[in-house]
Amino acid sequence: MGLRDLFEKDVQELENEGILFSTLRKLVSWGRSNSLWPATFGLACCAIEMMQSTNSRNDLARFGSEVFRASPRQADLMIVAGRLSKKMAPVMRRVYDQMPDPKWVISMGACASSGGMFNNYAIVQNVDSVVPVDIFVPGCPPRPEALVYAVMQLQKKVRGEVFDDKGLALPMVEGWKR
């Protein structure tokens, strides 16, 4: 099949022969979305459910999160699992800053998303005020299936398939909008 055939046949025929067309952006997004490696940032009870989401029943590894990297330099996803106390907030910001771009944040649980049941002097009332959050997961604690669903939604966002109510595509990384 020569170069002439490539130009003369149409896309459908070529796809049947095994030649796919895409953009570089879509290819890279596909790779990124299917290999999100979380950094271990479990704080409290939600961390236990995050660990449960990696066990054999709810296997997060089949979505690409094969390993939870201990070093933030090798991770691209930070799952804030648990209540963020005001003493821990600067530490969390440092860990977030150490992650290389592009990086995403899932705020897991009610305490990370809004302070949860702890409306007091010690707990940060919304993790979004410290790091830019992409996905909020409600629950106290959210079931492992809920966390897996959140990771799936994040994968859609990374691929650029999520739109807000005005029809504009949401940015791939929340932090790039700010």
Add this chain to the structure above:
Amino acid sequence: MTKLRVAPGPAGEAEFETKPLRINVGPQHPSTHGVLRLVVDLDGEVIKRLSPHIGYLHTGFEKTMEHRTYQQGVTYSNRMDYLHGFAHDLAYVLSVEKLLDAKVPERAQRIRVILTELNRIASHLMFFGTGILDMGALTPFFYTMREREKLLDLFELVCGVRMNYGYFRIGGLAYDLPEEFIPATRAFIAEFPAMLKQYAALFAKNDIFLSRTRGVGVISQETALAYSLTGPSLRASGVPLDHRKANPYSGYQDYDFAVPSANSGDVYARFMVRFTEMTESLKIVEQALDRLTPGPINDPNRRISLPPRSELETSMEAVIFHFKLVTEGFHPPRSEVYVPTESARGELGYYIVSDGGSMPYRVKVRVPSLANLQALEPACLDGLFADMVMNIASLDPVLGDVDK
């Protein structure tokens, strides 16, 4: 510090003197079991000084519970030690019931014991999974989590949630057990001993496990008592103190179970004590299930327990009691109370000061993990840095418990 001799160089033999190195471990670290920060002074690989810095999970539980009614306090208590949440719930409701002089019916007491002991098994399973993970072995984690999922399914049957339950009420329970619970629990009891044998085969004779745990992190009996260590770690140092036997509560005196203890006080002893405790907890669950009889699950006193929902349709007093109990809550007499219980980590008790209002005046939680964490320093001193990880794992601190 230490003087080292190096091989002869061009100038002949030389002597080195090492300098101490201060490093920081955590608070974000995979093997600190939560947000624990340690500042360690090292001489080579040997720990010379260890100082834990905590407070990275401080949530202000005690202050918040002063602004919530007594019944609402049940939602807060299990979030402290989230791995053995029922122990905190039980300790809290026992304290409030002692304050009110409430009579909890026998069925409620037995169900509470069943759930607390199943939760103890789940907590120890997590201890094993993460403890051996800290040693570098991935596989036992998946095996213990498999069993833990079955236990969480049982809890979901009863309470509706896998973790952070809201099932205990002052005076009894929220609602009765569903019918599927007892056959499901009996199925679990039937298959769990075989699983325990599987775990024993996985690690009990493993050379690496034995060399990393035997003789490591020895805490002598005097040190343990001086540092107010309680729970399985104390029992591994030779003191067979268990509040389920010493100060029985909620019907524990009716059950026949042993309290495992060991004498060596090393990491291996702490692992094995918890391993044996799982079998004993299973015995308690089986006995409690055998003695479970149908009956009421709440104190009939209308000033404490909510009326049954069917009565709300017909009786006006029931509606008024319900309204008052839910919005304002009951008013215990002015008093102070403390009930010591045994959680998976040690002695747990809620010291409640009541001023006659509907919210407690002061709630002090005697958490086992805070005192247990102090024993980390004597266990790690003059040991290797790698052994520090095993010491933390074997003392089993839960930072939600430590920081409250």
Add this chain to the structure above:
Amino acid sequence: MSAVALIQALGSKLIDQPQGYPAVALNPAQLPDAARLAKEHGFMIMDVFGIDWLTYPGHRGKRFTVSYNLYHLETNSRLFLRVALNDGETVPSVTGVWPGANFLEREVYDMFGIKFSGHPDLRKLLTPDELDGHPLRKDFPLGETPTLFNEGRFLDPTAFRAGLIGKDVGLTGFRGGARKGVKSRD
């Protein structure tokens, strides 16, 4: 030796709180001897905590109580030592007797501001360094942020709770309704 024998040895006043356990009232000067005596008799320290009596209705006496929860293994008996003190007074530390009191006393210092003289390392334990003040004191506010709803409505949790139980709603008194000047979204 059991708790009762220790109390007799201490010669101090016996009070009956908490329910079911003997408690002894001490002043700060008597504490070191009492602690040493307890340790000799085999008591271990289980807990050190403080109580702030500022808003307790009908309380006459000093503002704070530091309570020591001691447990005797052989006789399975428990004893509480209660030390009464006012704001600014110090309590001698018992870390020389029981090293396990280290973190426990630091927590009381952090939460109440009660200083322990002779403590090897008295500094904050749980709260961040930026937080000034001692959270568990009754004059320290809980620090609740108002609950926000759409269209400028918000709830002040303290006033809401007080209104529920029929108490005085306090200075803000705000229990719902839109902020003045904020228009509805539609």
